[in-house]
Amino acid sequence: MFLVQSIMFGTGVLSLPERLSSLGYSQALMPILFGVIASISLWPMIWICSKYHAKNLFEINEEILGKSLGKCINAFIVIQLILLATAKVSNYVQLIQSTALQEQTTSIPLILVLLLVLYIVNGGIKNVARFCIMAFFITIPMVYFLKWSINKGDISHVFPLFNHSWNDFFVAFDQGFNTVFGYEVILIFFPYIINKQKAFKHALIGIWISVSLFFLTTLVSVMYFSEWQLSNVQYSVLHLFKAGGFSFVERIDIFGITLWVFLVLSSVSGYIWASMKGVNSIISKRKSSHVYIIATTIFVILTLPLSHENLERAFIVSYRIGYGLLLWPIILIALHFIKKSRWNHE
Amino acid sequence: MILITKMKLVKKPMLAYFMDGTTSTNALVEKRIRYYKEITKDNNDVLYKNIPTNEGIVTIIFSQSLTDSKTLEIMVLIPLANYIHQIHQVAEHMNPSNIDEITQKLATGETLLYFHETNRLLSIHTYSVKEREVTTSEMESTFIGPQDVFTESIQTNLSLVKRRIVNPMLKNEDLTIGSVSNTKITIIYIDDLVDRTSLEQLKSRLTKLDYPKFFDISTLMQLIEDNPYSLFPQYYMTVKPDTTSHYLADGRIVILMDNSQAALVCPTSFLEMFISAEDYYNRWPSASLVRSLRFFGFFLTIMITPTYISALTFHQEVLPYELLLNLQESRMKVSFSPLFEVLFIELIVEVLKEAGARMPAKIGQTIGIVGGIVIGTAAVEAGLVSNILIVIVATSALLSFLPPVFHMSNTSRTIRYVFILSAGIFGLFGQMLAFAWLIAHLLRVKSLGTPFMSPVIPRRVSDLMDSVVRFPISFLKRKSGISRSKKRSI
Numbered sequence: 001m002f003l004v005q006s007i008m009f010g011t012g013v014l015s016l017p018e019r020l021s022s023l024g025y026s027q028a029l030m031p032i033l034f035g036v037i038a039s040i041s042l043w044p045m046i047w048i049c050s051k052y053h054a055k056n057l058f059e060i061n062e063e064i065l066g067k068s069l070g071k072c073i074n075a076f077i078v079i080q081l082i083l084l085a086t087a088k089v090s091n092y093v094q095l096i097q098s099t100a101l102q103e104q105t106t107s108i109p110l111i112l113v114l115l116l117v118l119y120i121v122n123g124g125i126k127n128v129a130r131f132c133i134m135a136f137f138i139t140i141p142m143v144y145f146l147k148w149s150i151n152k153g154d155i156s157h158v159f160p161l162f163n164h165s166w167n168d169f170f171v172a173f174d175q176g177f178n179t180v181f182g183y184e185v186i187l188i189f190f191p192y193i194i195n196k197q198k199a200f201k202h203a204l205i206g207i208w209i210s211v212s213l214f215f216l217t218t219l220v221s222v223m224y225f226s227e228w229q230l231s232n233v234q235y236s237v238l239h240l241f242k243a244g245g246f247s248f249v250e251r252i253d254i255f256g257i258t259l260w261v262f263l264v265l266s267s268v269s270g271y272i273w274a275s276m277k278g279v280n281s282i283i284s285k286r287k288s289s290h291v292y293i294i295a296t297t298i299f300v301i302l303t304l305p306l307s308h309e310n311l312e313r314a315f316i317v318s319y320r321i322g323y324g325l326l327l328w329p330i331i332l333i334a335l336h337f338i339k340k341s342r343w344n345h346e
Numbered sequence: 347m348i349l350i351t352k353m354k355l356v357k358k359p360m361l362a363y364f365m366d367g368t369t370s371t372n373a374l375v376e377k378r379i380r381y382y383k384e385i386t387k388d389n390n391d392v393l394y395k396n397i398p399t400n401e402g403i404v405t406i407i408f409s410q411s412l413t414d415s416k417t418l419e420i421m422v423l424i425p426l427a428n429y430i431h432q433i434h435q436v437a438e439h440m441n442p443s444n445i446d447e448i449t450q451k452l453a454t455g456e457t458l459l460y461f462h463e464t465n466r467l468l469s470i471h472t473y474s475v476k477e478r479e480v481t482t483s484e485m486e487s488t489f490i491g492p493q494d495v496f497t498e499s500i501q502t503n504l505s506l507v508k509r510r511i512v513n514p515m516l517k518n519e520d521l522t523i524g525s526v527s528n529t530k531i532t533i534i535y536i537d538d539l540v541d542r543t544s545l546e547q548l549k550s551r552l553t554k555l556d557y558p559k560f561f562d563i564s565t566l567m568q569l570i571e572d573n574p575y576s577l578f579p580q581y582y583m584t585v586k587p588d589t590t591s592h593y594l595a596d597g598r599i600v601i602l603m604d605n606s607q608a609a610l611v612c613p614t615s616f617l618e619m620f621i622s623a624e625d626y627y628n629r630w631p632s633a634s635l636v637r638s639l640r641f642f643g644f645f646l647t648i649m650i651t652p653t654y655i656s657a658l659t660f661h662q663e664v665l666p667y668e669l670l671l672n673l674q675e676s677r678m679k680v681s682f683s684p685l686f687e688v689l690f691i692e693l694i695v696e697v698l699k700e701a702g703a704r705m706p707a708k709i710g711q712t713i714g715i716v717g718g719i720v721i722g723t724a725a726v727e728a729g730l731v732s733n734i735l736i737v738i739v740a741t742s743a744l745l746s747f748l749p750p751v752f753h754m755s756n757t758s759r760t761i762r763y764v765f766i767l768s769a770g771i772f773g774l775f776g777q778m779l780a781f782a783w784l785i786a787h788l789l790r791v792k793s794l795g796t797p798f799m800s801p802v803i804p805r806r807v808s809d810l811m812d813s814v815v816r817f818p819i820s821f822l823k824r825k826s827g828i829s830r831s832k833k834r835s836i
Contacts, residue, residue, distance in 0.1 A: 096775050100660065100661065100773060100774060100775050101660065101772060101773065101775060104772075108772075109772065109775065112772075112779055113779070116779065116782055116783055116786065119783065119787075119790075120786045123786070123789065123790045127786075127789055127790055130789045130797070130799065130803045131785065131786055131789055133803055134785050134789065134799075134802075134803070138785070245666075247666065248665075248666065248669060249664055249665070249666070250663065250664060250665065250666050251661070251663050251664045254661050254663070254664050254774060255664070255774065258773075258774040258775045258777070258778040259778055261775070261778045261779060262778075262782055262785075265782055265786075
């Protein structure tokens with residue numbers, strides 16, 4: 001439950017209102033739609049995994065598609081997972097540099113974040129899951145920081161006018177849906193779930209915890225910001241935190257963004273653990289050293305002299321592959337039935 | 347009867363008188379005694395006395411430092427003179443040629459009786475050393491509840507536990523560890539509650555120990571922990587028999603060591619490091635309040651001084667204007683960076699603490715007062731540190747002494763430096779990274795195979811009733827999850 005929730009809840013929510021800004025004030029309901037789609041797409045994932053009890057997505061691919069084609073697909077999935085993790089780390093480290101550490105380069109914070117991720121991942125999936133639980137309970141009090149924005153916001157903004165075109169809707173959908181990516185990792189950690197019968201229910205709860213928080217964020221943003229601010233303020237959540245303060249602390253957003261490291265770590269750990277499993281299946285060897293290779297790859301990608309636009313393009317490609325990964329279980333189910341009918345025929 | 351019959355069949359040899367007036371039955375006896383003396387020749391503690399008895403000469407060999415003269419008289423001398431046949435029934439019969447066993451027995455305070463006429467060697471348990479009285483605790487003092495604490499005697503400690511848990515299922519198994527010190531330890535558990543897997547795991551760790559000397563149970567703790575490189579103690583250490591009994595009744599395993607005052611409770615959790623037996627004697631609201639203070643105090647002590655550094659070095663905008671002004675005013679004279687300032691005063695506090703602990707009690711108190719007040723005030727006047735920092739560091743130092751387990755206090759102080767350095771390099775971000783590392787580390791640590799972060803992870807609702815908040819006693823009807831006890835209900 002918390003594993004699904006935490007992997008979903010990386011850095012996407014920080015800029016979600018800006019990504020959905022083409023819808024203006026109507027964006028508040030968008031996370032609900034994302035939640036519905038995520039819930040629907042979760043079902044085939046659980047179904048195909050329950051048919052191959054002790055196998056993860058990579059092993060299922062090899063079984064259904066054959067070794068070579070399976071490994072080829074797995075390589076794509078691994079690249080996508082690594083890029084998603086890279087995107088989250090990159091966004092967060094840049095955000096830290098621009099808000100909390102303006103006079104420092106991003107290299108050392110990046111190394112430290114990756115080292116911490118390695119430390120968490122080396123403990124195995126149980127450790128990742130436990131860290132996700134802790135991350136949730138440590139960061140959930142941040143919801144309280146929204147109270148000032150709610151007080152200062154205008155409730156009338158919330159009522160949807162639907163004054164946008166279908167094109168705006170699709171743009172917002174395309175830019176915003178990658179925020180809910182993360183629950184697809186259940187395809188890889190499903191064999192490790194003890195109570196597999198309740199996996200769907202728990203994953204669904206996890207998805208809806210995240211979606212509720214996304215909804216709350218967009219709702220408060222819509223109340224607090226003007227339409228212009230929604231489309232021009234990049235990390236609007238931080239500005240929501242800035243709306244108030246305590247008698248002893250003024251800039252709550254600095255606390256918020258530094259505490260956000262828990263969410264980033266839990267999310268990236270989940271992705272890196274999943275990609276490690278992928279690399280293990282591609283090379284057909286179980287080696288813990290693979291995780292170091294993945295972390296080094298992420299570090300190299302982010303330290304290469306690439307322009308921000310090029311990096312963003314790479315991340316957008318990974319989001320596109322992500323859509324494919326959401327649909328992939330449906331294709332697998334179809335192939336599974338074809339294979340089964342052939343087998344019965346013979 | 348068989349023994350007596352055999353004795354009657356022994357042919358009495360001719361007596362030979364030696365220079366010192368002692369008698370020997372034959373050359374074998376003389377040879378043996380000489381050999382024993384040869385083995386113990388550099389050990390002036392071992393005494394040889396020849397006692398004439400109804401069964402001929404008996405040489406008694408004993409270690410005078412480990413055997414009290416009164417005990418020797420009651421256990422050996424009087425029986426030898428009056429009812430020698432009983433000695434044969436109660437004493438342990440040994441092989442006179444087994445030198446290893448003989449030296450081992452002497453080292454453990456046994457008295458050896460060598461019967462010249464029959465060439466028999468007997469061993470009687472006469473270990474009797476001076477022991478400290480059962481007194482009140484200085485380490486874990488409490489206001490409510492029993493005041494007695496363990497001593498350095500394993501027998502006394504065992505009796506203090508056994509008089510609290512009057513249950514035939516309470517078992518204890520003895521072991522000897524340390525190739526040089528040959529230290530006796532005992533594993534205590536309640537047979538129908540303990541988790542067998544944990545017990546076997548602990549025994550296997552103890553039998554595989556390869557360390558020569560044990561003079562305190564802390565050494566043993568470090569050797570049988572799951573994560574020996576961790577900063578955290580993974581077993582609960584207590585000197586109180588009531589605390590020990592509380593955990594035994596929960597299905598835990600307790601280790602006692604001879605010549606060590608503390609008991610080890612395993613497995614245990616991070617949260618239990620902040621729990622004292624007094625919490626169960628106290629009313630539940632006040633117990634909950636004190637527990638919360640201890641638990642959150644741990645996180646405060648590692649966070650407040652680093653936050654001072656972060657706020658003044660990287661994030662001055664976090665502080666309200668008035669507070670920032672106040673802080674800057676107090677730092678007007680201070681020419682060092684906040685990191686250096688904090689490290690300086692923190693190390694001074696550490697030095698004061700250590701100096702106060704190492705010196706005689708009265709001088710220690712004086713040093714504490716002189717150091718605390720004079721050095722603190724002088725440092726502020728001299729412009730070495732700000733007065734606000736003095737308050738923060740003093741609060742932090744006090745908070746670090748809240749956990750009932752002293753090892754945890756040391757851990758919190760050590761971790762604080764990690765946080766201070768992190769804050770000095772990366773501000774709040776560094777602090778949060780250190781905090782994330784701390785959480786990740788705690789999640790990886792195990793205590794006898796059980797996650798150290800129980801009961802939070804893995805979760806069990808019944809455990810949460812006895813966590814940071816202590817529910818009324820009537821709610822605490824289940825054994826804790828960490829004990830993996832065979833019986834869940836009380």
